[in-house]
Amino acid sequence: MTEQLTIAMPKGRIFREAANLLRRAGYRLPPEFEDSRKLIIEVEDEQFRFILAKPMDVATYVEHGVADLGIAGKDVLLEEERDVYELLDLKISSCYLAVAGLPDAKINEVAPKVATKYPNVATAYFREQGEQVEIITLNGSIELAPLVGLADRIVDIVSTGRTLKENGLVEMEHIAPVTSRLIVNPVSYRIKDAGISGIVRALTEVMD
Template sequence: MKEMLTIAMPKGRIFDEAVELLRQAGFNLPPEFEDSRKLIIDVEQEQFRFILAKPMDVPTYVEHGVADLGIAGKDVMLEEERDVYELLDLKISACYLAVAGLPNTKMNDVAPKVASKYPNVAAAYFREQGEQVEIIKLNGSIELAPIIGLSDRIVDIVSTGKTLVENGLVEYERIADITSRLIVNPVSYRTKDERISEIVDKLTDVIHGVRS
């Protein structure tokens, strides 16, 4: 009998693309899987238990061992810096982290402020640039910050750039390319290595276009 694995995943775009990837890799997920409103979904035929979580919480669940595996954006991995292993770049949900603000504006020379829901990433980036800034943590609608005068710049995820344009903002610097990653709890990686390796191998074949 297969060994039960618990996988933490975020709802939304990553979830939809990850489910499709798992199906392409040969894992039998039921057709109604995406429509469930449950936060924990068991797929007995594959011996999978899925925990549906907020994106920022996925690495926490994996680090503390309540999930063996997780699927998380590289943005979350950079921000959270959890004690997990990154096994595979799944090449899904591609986007990037960028610095943006109102057009033709300079950073405040006296007390520059940067708003972001990625305060650690933002602080590290501006530190590397030799700029001392005040970081303001926001949880949503980051684009509002420069418009209402809360900050000089924002650091946020950009997919198409449409949201920036619609809010009258421009991109100033690109920080990092982002895709979703398969992560694992270090203990699970040792104790359930055979099952985890099987999953990694099947996903790798799909990502690289290998057909059995």
């Protein structure tokens, strides 16, 4: 009998694109799968159990073994640095991390303030650039920070650039590309290797 696998996924764009990818790989997910408001969804036909979590929490569930597998953005993996293995770049939900700010704004030359929900990524990036900055951690509406004088610049995810443009901000520096990755708990990788290897093969085939 096939052993059940628990998969942590974030709701929203990644969830929809990942569900589509799993269907293309031959997995039978119910038609109402993406519309469910449940936080735990059992798909008995495939021996899958899905945990729906906030994007930043997916890697935490996988690290602690609550989930065997997870689908998480590379931005989360860079920021959280969790003890998980990265198995596949699923090449979905493409975007990138960037530095942005108001055009022609006077920047504090001593220690510019940078607002972000990625403090570890931002700190590492500016250190590599040889810049000393003050990091201000926010959890939402990062674009607001330069508009009200809280920060000189921001570090955030950019997809189409529309949000930056609508708020009068411009992209200044490109930090790293971001796509969604299939991650695994190290212990699950050893004890459930057959089922996990099967998923990796199936997904790899439809991506190729």
